Amino acid sequence: MPSPLEKARRDPDSTKAxxxxxxxTIFGEYGFHGATTRMIADxxxxxxxxxxxxxxxxxxxxxxxVIDISTDLQQKLAEVESIVRGRPLAERxxxxxxxxxxxxxxxxxxxxxVLFRYFAKTRDESLVDFRVPEVVxxxxxxxxxxxxxxxxxxxxxxxxxxxxxAIHSFVSGESFFRSMLDIQRDEYVSMVKETLKFIxxxxxxxxxxxxxxxx
Amino acid sequence: MPSPLEKARRDPDSTKAxxxxxxxTIFGEYGFHGATTRMIADxxxxxxxxxxxxxxxxxxxxxxxVIDISTDLQQKLAEVESIVRGRPLAERxxxxxxxxxxxxxxxxxxxxxVLFRYFAKTRDESLVDFRVPEVVxxxxxxxxxxxxxxxxxxxxxxxxxxxxxAIHSFVSGESFFRSMLDIQRDEYVSMVKETLKFIxxxxxxxxxxxxxxxx
DNA sequence: CTATTTTTCCATCAAATGATGGAAAAATAG
DNA sequence: CTATTTTTCCATCATTTGATGGAAAAATAG
Numbered sequence: 001m002p003s004p005l006e007k008a009r010r011d012p013d014s015t016k017a018x019x020x021x022x023x024x025t026i027f028g029e030y031g032f033h034g035a036t037t038r039m040i041a042d043x044x045x046x047x048x049x050x051x052x053x054x055x056x057x058x059x060x061x062x063x064x065x066v067i068d069i070s071t072d073l074q075q076k077l078a079e080v081e082s083i084v085r086g087r088p089l090a091e092r093x094x095x096x097x098x099x100x101x102x103x104x105x106x107x108x109x110x111x112x113x114v115l116f117r118y119f120a121k122t123r124d125e126s127l128v129d130f131r132v133p134e135v136v137x138x139x140x141x142x143x144x145x146x147x148x149x150x151x152x153x154x155x156x157x158x159x160x161x162x163x164x165x166a167i168h169s170f171v172s173g174e175s176f177f178r179s180m181l182d183i184q185r186d187e188y189v190s191m192v193k194e195t196l197k198f199i200x201x202x203x204x205x206x207x208x209x210x211x212x213x214x215x
Numbered sequence: 216m217p218s219p220l221e222k223a224r225r226d227p228d229s230t231k232a233x234x235x236x237x238x239x240t241i242f243g244e245y246g247f248h249g250a251t252t253r254m255i256a257d258x259x260x261x262x263x264x265x266x267x268x269x270x271x272x273x274x275x276x277x278x279x280x281v282i283d284i285s286t287d288l289q290q291k292l293a294e295v296e297s298i299v300r301g302r303p304l305a306e307r308x309x310x311x312x313x314x315x316x317x318x319x320x321x322x323x324x325x326x327x328x329v330l331f332r333y334f335a336k337t338r339d340e341s342l343v344d345f346r347v348p349e350v351v352x353x354x355x356x357x358x359x360x361x362x363x364x365x366x367x368x369x370x371x372x373x374x375x376x377x378x379x380x381a382i383h384s385f386v387s388g389e390s391f392f393r394s395m396l397d398i399q400r401d402e403y404v405s406m407v408k409e410t411l412k413f414i415x416x417x418x419x420x421x422x423x424x425x426x427x428x429x430x
Numbered sequence: 431c432t433a434t435t436t437t438t439c440c441a442t443c444a445a446a447t448g449a450t451g452g453a454a455a456a457a458t459a460g
Numbered sequence: 461c462t463a464t465t466t467t468t469c470c471a472t473c474a475t476t477t478g479a480t481g482g483a484a485a486a487a488t489a490g
């Protein structure tokens with residue numbers, strides 16, 4: 001039998017799916033403790049008990065949200081990989097930065113929730129797996145930073161984490177940073193891309209870098 | 216008359232200061248909503264009403280914490296600047312990365328709280344200033360990325376934000392990332408430094424960079 | 431030592447929040 | 461159409477959590 005999450009992903013117009021969608025943004029904005037089930041129910045335009053009927057307790061809903069965004073992220077990464085496959089490294093990174101930045105700015109709750117899970121403790125610690133290790137290895141391989149997905153050296157994992165953190169930080173910090181820079185959203189987005197390339201391309205695809213596979 | 220925060224900073228052994236110290240770590244770990252006044256009071260070994268006696272309502276304590284870490288951070292930056300002043304850019308960055316990384320790993324609640332303020336909404340929005348703009352401009356000038364502290368171009372601010380985010384992310388994400396890499400703390404710290412230099416030095420101090428002042 | 435002020439804690443409150451039972455309503459099956 | 465299942469909502473509960481009053485204790489002043 002399908003899990004509640006599978007049902008919701010299968011039928012995006014269902015009430016279940018609508019609750020999940022709102023839960024993503026509310027949990028993303030306020031974190032686990034900052035978000036209340038009432039806020040989510042209100043946003044979804046339903047009674048709070050309907051939320052509990054569909055998703056069980058708050059922690060279960062949160063878990064579903066985490067798995068949901070994790071799945072989306074993996075799908076997007078696979079999509080990007082199929083686009084950049086075969087191209088030279090500098091081009092791969094250039095395209096990947098553009099794609100992932102656009103995607104995450106369209107779904108900022110993904111970056112928010114990823115960062116929340118990295119950094120914030122939860123009073124009741126029920127750790128969802130989150131599949132970060134796989135994601136990191138996937139990126140390492142598709143960016144051609146290592147030969148074998150199975151054996152990614154730690155330093156390469158760190159490089160991938162640095163890239164991911166850089167994007168997530170700029171996406172999640174948008175309101176804070178933009179008010180500081182006093183610019184519009186689209187200008188901010190293109191400035192983020194520019195900055196990411198300024199920082200990342202010289203290190204990974206610049207003239208002094210190894211420009212390819214290492215393990 | 217001195218504010219509660221000034222009193223606490225003046226007398227680090229006082230109960231007031233002890234509460235503030237615990238509040239830093241608890242707010243840093245759990246965020247504003249995840250932290251409870253009872254958790255902080257318990258950690259400080261005092262009754263909850265003593266906490267309220269010294270600091271007033273929860274939001275006021277949080278505000279004090281934010282200003283406290285912001286002050287510490289500015290002091291540390293000034294200290295680092297005095298160390299690197301006059302040296303060539305690559306050396307400046309190398310030393311600054313080492314110093315700031317060590318410092319923030321000693322006080323990870325600073326990185327945690329900075330990121331929380333960047334990313335997380337608070338149900339009651341009482342924004343503390345946080346002095347990020349000044350900090351960014353200070354760093355831009357002390358790293359020699361611009362001539363005039365007063366007129367820092369937006370793209371330079373973005374570069375500084377990218378650097379700061381990179382360090383804070385690795386510090387705050389320690390437990391998550393370290394369990395992924397399966398390494399000890401000291402190895403993680405040195406790997407963070409290595410990675411930061413790998414990413415940042417080519418962009419800012421590499422052969423292709425402008426190696427100096429721009430405005 | 432005595433009076434005053436400051437500090438601490440116990441008991442308690444009010445509001446917010448997670449959660450549920452059960453009736454009504456809507457959808458589905460036959 | 462009727463019976464059954466699924467879904468929704470109202471009312472309500474128990475716990476957590478922010479917050480306070482007031483008495484006791486400790487520190488300070490005179």
